[in-house]
Each structure stands twice: as structure tokens, then as C-alpha cells.
Amino acid sequence: MxxxxxxxxxxxxxxxxxxxxxxxxxxxxxxxxxxxxxxxxxxxxxxxxxxxxxxxxxxxxxxxxxxxxxxxxxxxxxxxxxxxxxxxxxxxxxxxxxxxxxxxxxxxxxxxxxxxxxxxxxxxxxxxxxxxxxxxxxxxxxxxxxxxxxxxxxxxxxxxxxxxxxxxxxxFRTRSFKTGGTAFELVFTGSHNGDEGRMAEATRKIVEAAGAIFGGFPFKRYVFFFAFTPKLRGGLEHRDCTSLIADSHAFDKPEGYFALYQLVAHEFFHAWNVKRLHDPALGPFDYSRENPTKMLWFHEGLTSYMEHVIVSRAGVVPWGHTSKELAKCWSEQVQRPGRLEQSLEESSWDAWIRFYKQHEFSPNSSVSYYDKGEMVAWLMDAALREGSHGKAGLTDLFALLWTRHGETGLTDADVRQAFQKLSGKDPGPFWDAYISGRAELDPAPLRRAFGLAMEARAPWESLGPEEARDPAAQRRARSWTGLVLASNGPTIQNVIPGSPAARAGLSYGMEILAVDGWRTTTAAEAQRYLADSGPGGRVAVLVADRGRVLAVDVPVIESPDRSHRLTADPRAGTAQRTAFSLSYGQAFPSAPVKRSGRR
Missing domain, CATH: 2.60.40.3650 (Immunoglobulin-like)
Structure with missing residues (x-):
């Protein structure tokens, strides 16, 4: 030719x-x-x-x-x-x-x-x-x-x-290193308050941890583009490079570095998952229109979980930080109303018109294939460990898929077959519950597989010592109307379906002018006044809706909200501790030492 x-x-x-x-x-x-x-x-x-x-x-x-x-x-x-x-x-x-x-x-x-x-x-x-x-x-x-x-x-x-x-x-500024026969270049653009040498060394460790999963790298040269600008964060994967944007002022504390390292791990893992190992719908592309796929939960959700696995294996983010990130995401997903409305496959398919074009009702009607997918990936890791008696986890699933399929195309059936081979389990029930279905997330497999316990805490159980002894603070912590307010003022951002606020007729975009006769100018003021009566009470709310002022009576009930904390079960056995180490590359976390204070 x-x-x-x-x-x-x-x-x-x-x-x-x-x-x-x-x-x-x-x-x-x-x-x-x-x-x-x-x-x-x-x-x-x-x-x-x-x-x-x-x-x-x-x-x-x-x-x-x-x-x-x-x-x-x-x-x-x-x-x-x-x-x-x-x-x-x-x-x-x-x-x-x-x-x-x-x-x-x-x-x-x-x-x-x-x-x-x-x-x-x-x-x-x-x-x-x-x-x-x-x-x-x-x-x-x-x-x-x-x-x-x-x-x-x-x-x-x-x-x-x-x-x-x-x-x-x-x-721009550059750094470079070589590992596994591949040259890596780091390009830094924009000023920031971080240490580029520290970033480069962590990137090297991340690269090596990811490459170890697949037995090497599918390229001889790879470029990381780092751009720094205030209050932005994002990344986009490519076959032989990735673009990363980070907040210029984030590096005055360790968490700023941790967030960057997770981003590096996420985008670099995409060099395999989606850029090479991918649904045939995602390449070659039709650049003129949408290219829908039901597998974004796999390509993005599982990558969101793997970023935690990789930074943990690389030793650049401590487990204490990772556990907080996972627990926070769990809390958000089990309380998102849309979890009962949309499956991960549906979220993937509709990404073009729903995930990237969200509106006020989106939290109540949809889930994120990133965040919900991350939690399902965690449960999949646990299911694989359980089924294989600790021998195989999600990293082994990716290694097997890479060996079997490489760049030849990947289907949902291929993922199911690999899951069954490693776990010895029929993949149907897991897929029916979490991928094509809308089952509630169940933390039990995390304890059985890894010895990790997910503790749910009500708002009043999370109060500090002084507030816990204050009846008024307890009452406010127990109160709930189902209103979510914007961060920049007492404007209604969301109304939880079926909540007292929804039944009272409150809706998106309304501005809360007063509660029980008290003028509200901030979201914090409005939420405090809404909670003053406690569960069983009622509040008179004055709202503005497109120029009209309305008076609404809103019941107050006990809050169903729960936050979650991930803890290591001190009773975890050898199998669980070993499975944890195999997945995360670290020793099983020890329980914090409780110290008694002086009186």
C-alpha cells in the first residue's frame, strides 16, 4: 500500500x-x-x-x-x-x-x-x-x-x-526519569507553592506500581503535562501522555500532594484501562457525534478505585487518608437519592446528556459512574478476594484482561468471564445487583474480605464533647427537612424527594427569606433556624419564588443522614490481613491507641 x-x-x-x-x-x-x-x-x-x-x-x-x-x-x-x-x-x-x-x-x-x-x-x-x-x-x-x-x-x-x-x-520546566525501559518526561507549567522534585519522585513510584500490575509498559516514552492554576483540578488521559491541572495553592499541606498523586495515578492507569483495553465503541471514534457505551463504569469507575490502590502500593499516600476518602465517597453514594433511579450501565450510556449536563434534579435521578463505580469496584475487589480465598483481587482481574485481550477490544462478557475465572463465582448476581441493577451498597463483604468495617454515624453522634452535652445542639443535629442549600446564600439547591420540604412544596431556586420570623441572609443561618425546633416541630418559612413571596409551613423530622468511618477490625484474621496487604501493598492497619486524658 x-x-x-x-x-x-x-x-x-x-x-x-x-x-x-x-x-x-x-x-x-x-x-x-x-x-x-x-x-x-x-x-x-x-x-x-x-x-x-x-x-x-x-x-x-x-x-x-x-x-x-x-x-x-x-x-x-x-x-x-x-x-x-x-x-x-x-x-x-x-x-x-x-x-x-x-x-x-x-x-x-x-x-x-x-x-x-x-x-x-x-x-x-x-x-x-x-x-x-x-x-x-x-x-x-x-x-x-x-x-x-x-x-x-x-x-x-x-x-x-x-x-x-x-x-x-x-x-515550561521539565524533569525526567527512566524505569522499565521507558522514558518518562514531566512538563510543569504555571507557578505553585509545591515541590516539583517531590512530585516527580512520587510520580516515579506511581508509575512503577502501575506498571507492576501489567508486567511493564506498552510504550517507550510517556509525558506528564502538569499545569497549575488557582482553584482548578482535572485530568485527561491519552495513549502516551496525560494532561493534569492542579490548584496552584494546594501544596501548603500534605492533602494537596495526596490529591495530585491520586490524579496522576488515575490518569496514568488509563494508559491501559480505556486507551488500550477498551470497549470497541471507544475507538476508532466518530468525532462528529456521541459514541455511547455502557462500560464507563468499568473504564472510569474502576479506575477511580484503582487510583487508591496504586498510590497505596506506591507508598505515596497513607492509608489513613485513603480510608477517609473511601468512607466519604461511600457516605455520598448511600445517601444520594438517584441511587434508586439509575444503574451504572444507564449512567454510562447517558453520560453524554446527563452526567456532563446536570441540572437541579440530577442528584435525585442519577448516579455518577465515577463515584458509584468506584464503590462497586471496591466491592468487586472484595468479591474476588472472597471467592479466590484471598489469592486474587481487582489488580489480578486487570492483569488477566490485559493478557487475554490487550488492545483487541473488551466487552462486558469478557469482564464477566475474567471475574468468574478468578473468583469461581457466577458473575450474574453481582452484575444484577450493582451494574445493571440498583441494589444498595453492602459493606459486609469489605469486613469479610479485608477486615474493614464501615461504621455509620448519625449527625448527633458526631458532635464534639461540649455540643454533645448541649440539649439545643443535640436537637439541631437531629433535625431534618430535606433541604439542600447553595453555598453562597439561602437559595434552595436541592429538595430530597419525599422529604418534609418536598411535601410542603418547596423547590429549586427558591430563596429563603425568613424562618419563624427571623431574617436569613446566609445558608448557615437558614439551616440553623430550620433546625431550632427539633424533630416533631414545624417551622414557618418565607420564600421568594420568581419575584413572588410565599409562606410555607414545613414539618421537621429526625435526620436520616449518616456519615461513615472506615476502621480496621482488630479481630481480623490472618486471611483478611493478608488479603488487605495483597490489594493495597501495605500492612494491615493497626487500631489507634486510645489514651486516657488527665482530669
Whole structure:
């Protein structure tokens, strides 16, 4: 088969402070014999939402030599290119001022280029190579990419590879290390209050812990892109690199590092789970529309759990922190009303229209395939340990799937078969309960498999010593109306279905003006006044709803809310302690020593 002529792409700055740059594509004549259709992706793999990147593109022109040719726009993101015996030059302007892992961001300090949001492709010619060059940017800027570079160009063997290879331009800082025959590069952009040497060393340990699960790495070079900016956090996986964003000011305490390490572990584990070991629906892609799958619970939910396993095995996050994270997620999932409404498979399939487009009622009608999937992964790890008498866990499931399927495609049936082989159990009941079904999460397997006990505590059981002796504080802690208020004021954010507030007719967006005659200006004030009467009482609530003021009588009942704490059972046997160590790479946690204080 003859080698295809590449599309030659050149990016140039137009006005960096105004976040504008130009893209020039030289389309080879061989691609235009009968004309072609150029299109911009509507979304980027790993982030399952149609983002309509074409809204950031304008001034689209096509040139043949110096002569401008006519160009027909077919729809929001497609243009018809004329037939030509010569190369044609396609030029357009792009606006990039959204610093996320999914969108372009260019300014006077740096340029982050997300290929899906930047490069047009030729329909039915996704296998055509693309060469990318950068011209006219500041002289002290460097270019970082997972793509190989030759004679000043970054080379993508096809469009899928290009989309999976973001670029960072600027005066960034770099570190590197080698392990397992693979070179790892770390690119740091933006100022922060952390220690990059500490981050690099933890990343090395994470990489080694993940690689040990699969017996090595499926690449010879991998790039971590670290971007730091205030109050943001996010990550997006790629085949040979990952993009990470962290809060610039998070590293004044250990928890800031722990959160970053979990993010690194999560995105790096995706190098196997979803980028290579994946549902066939997730590659090759149709970039023009949604690509739904029922397996995001597996690709994202299980990865969310594995991030804890990996940082624990790597020794970069203590079990005390991990146990709090797991217990917090458990609390959120067992109290989310939507757990009774949507299964993990349904959550996965509807990600495009529900998870990424949430509204006020979403907590009551849906679950997150990330968070609920994380908890189900934990239970799956326990089920595997129980069924195999401690010999196999979730890490072994992934290793088996990698050995069996690699990059050939992965189905739900394949996962079930691997589960059955390792556990000796019929996977049907587990899937019916937790993946296609909506069963309540059961903590019992965690105790049986790992010796971990999930303790539920009511709000009044969590009061400090002074408040516990205060009858008024006890009364308020027991009170509940089912109202969830926004953090920035006494505005109703959610109303729990079936709660007293719901039965009283309160709804989303209403502003609480007063409770029992007392003016409320903050959410804390409103919640305090709502709780003053205690269970069995009633409160008179004055609310504003689209300009109208209403008086509503709301009953108060005892709170059904529970928080959870994960503890190590001191009675755990050898099998449980061994299973814990095999899963998490640490010794079974010892019970805290209780000290008696002086009187």
C-alpha cells in the first residue's frame, strides 16, 4: 500500500494576549482528486460531551496558490473542499481562552493546544498522517509533545494519534526519569507553592506500581503535562501522555500532594484501562457525534478505585487518608437519592446528556459512574478476594484482561468471564445487583474480605464533647427537612424527594427569606433556624419564588443522614490481613491507641 501524503499543519500566533492563533493546513492534491469534506471534531476522547469546538473557529478560507477558492460550509463543523490537482491551503482563526484539559488556552505566558479543538480532518481519510509545526511564537518558548519530532515537525501517523497528543508551548520546566525501559518526561507549567522534585519522585513510584500490575509498559516514552492554576483540578488521559491541572495553592499541606498523586495515578492507569483495553465503541471514534457505551463504569469507575490502590502500593499516600476518602465517597453514594433511579450501565450510556449536563434534579435521578463505580469496584475487589480465598483481587482481574485481550477490544462478557475465572463465582448476581441493577451498597463483604468495617454515624453522634452535652445542639443535629442549600446564600439547591420540604412544596431556586420570623441572609443561618425546633416541630418559612413571596409551613423530622468511618477490625484474621496487604501493598492497619486524658 502506497504511503499517504501528509497534511502539513502550521500554527502561528495572531494575538496571544487576546488568545488568538491561526491554523494553516496544506492539504495534498492526492486527497482532493474528487474534492473532500473537512470537519472539526465535536468532542474529545475521554470527555464524553459534545462541546462543539467549531464555535471557537472563524475566518475559514481556502487558497490555491494565491487565489482564493470558494468554500461551502455544510453544517456547524464541516466544510466542502473543491476538487483540485494542486495542494490547497486551508486557513482559519482559533480562539482559546479556557484552561481545562479539554480546551485550548493561549496567552502571553504559554499555549496549550488540544488537537480535537484545533485541527480539521478529512472525512474518510482519518488514516492520513499529519505533520505539525509552530512558527512565530516567542523565541524562548519550547514545544512539548508525546509525538516524535523530526526537523522541527511533530509527526502523527494518523488523525487519531494527533487527537491523542496535546501540545504545550512556553518556557515550561521539565524533569525526567527512566524505569522499565521507558522514558518518562514531566512538563510543569504555571507557578505553585509545591515541590516539583517531590512530585516527580512520587510520580516515579506511581508509575512503577502501575506498571507492576501489567508486567511493564506498552510504550517507550510517556509525558506528564502538569499545569497549575488557582482553584482548578482535572485530568485527561491519552495513549502516551496525560494532561493534569492542579490548584496552584494546594501544596501548603500534605492533602494537596495526596490529591495530585491520586490524579496522576488515575490518569496514568488509563494508559491501559480505556486507551488500550477498551470497549470497541471507544475507538476508532466518530468525532462528529456521541459514541455511547455502557462500560464507563468499568473504564472510569474502576479506575477511580484503582487510583487508591496504586498510590497505596506506591507508598505515596497513607492509608489513613485513603480510608477517609473511601468512607466519604461511600457516605455520598448511600445517601444520594438517584441511587434508586439509575444503574451504572444507564449512567454510562447517558453520560453524554446527563452526567456532563446536570441540572437541579440530577442528584435525585442519577448516579455518577465515577463515584458509584468506584464503590462497586471496591466491592468487586472484595468479591474476588472472597471467592479466590484471598489469592486474587481487582489488580489480578486487570492483569488477566490485559493478557487475554490487550488492545483487541473488551466487552462486558469478557469482564464477566475474567471475574468468574478468578473468583469461581457466577458473575450474574453481582452484575444484577450493582451494574445493571440498583441494589444498595453492602459493606459486609469489605469486613469479610479485608477486615474493614464501615461504621455509620448519625449527625448527633458526631458532635464534639461540649455540643454533645448541649440539649439545643443535640436537637439541631437531629433535625431534618430535606433541604439542600447553595453555598453562597439561602437559595434552595436541592429538595430530597419525599422529604418534609418536598411535601410542603418547596423547590429549586427558591430563596429563603425568613424562618419563624427571623431574617436569613446566609445558608448557615437558614439551616440553623430550620433546625431550632427539633424533630416533631414545624417551622414557618418565607420564600421568594420568581419575584413572588410565599409562606410555607414545613414539618421537621429526625435526620436520616449518616456519615461513615472506615476502621480496621482488630479481630481480623490472618486471611483478611493478608488479603488487605495483597490489594493495597501495605500492612494491615493497626487500631489507634486510645489514651486516657488527665482530669
Amino acid at each position: 502506497a504511503k499517504l501524503a501528509p497534511i502539513r499543519a502550521t500554527l502561528r500566533p495572531l494575538d496571544l494576549p487576546q488568545h488568538l492563533f491561526e491554523v494553516e493546513l496544506v492539504v495534498p492534491a492526492e486527497a482532493l482528486a474528487s474534492g473532500a469534506v473537512a470537519a472539526l471534531p465535536a468532542w474529545t476522547p475521554g470527555s464524553y460531551l459534545v462541546r462543539d469546538y467549531a464555535r471557537f473557529v472563524d475566518r475559514v478560507r481556502i487558497l490555491e496558490g494565491r487565489r482564493e477558492r470558494s468554500l461551502e460550509k455544510l453544517d456547524k463543523q464541516r466544510w466542502r473542499l473543491p476538487a483540485s490537482k494542486r495542494d490547497l491551503v486551508l486557513r482559519y482563526r482559533v480562539y482559546g481562552n479556557d484552561l481545562t484539559v479539554r480546551t485550548n488556552h493561549v496567552d502571553a505566558a504559554h499555549a496549550q493546544i488540544i488537537p480535537a479543538a484545533t485541527f480539521l480532518y478529512l472525512e474518510d481519510q482519518l488514516d492520513r498522517p499529519v505533520e505539525v509545526r509552530f512558527e512565530g511564537f516567542p523565541g524562548d518558548w519550547k514545544v512539548a509533545s508525546a509525538l516524535p519530532q523530526k526537523q522541527g515537525a511533530c509527526l502523527a501517523k494518523d488523525f487519531d494519534t494527533l487527537v491523542d497528543s496535546p501540545f504545550e508551548l512556553g518556557a
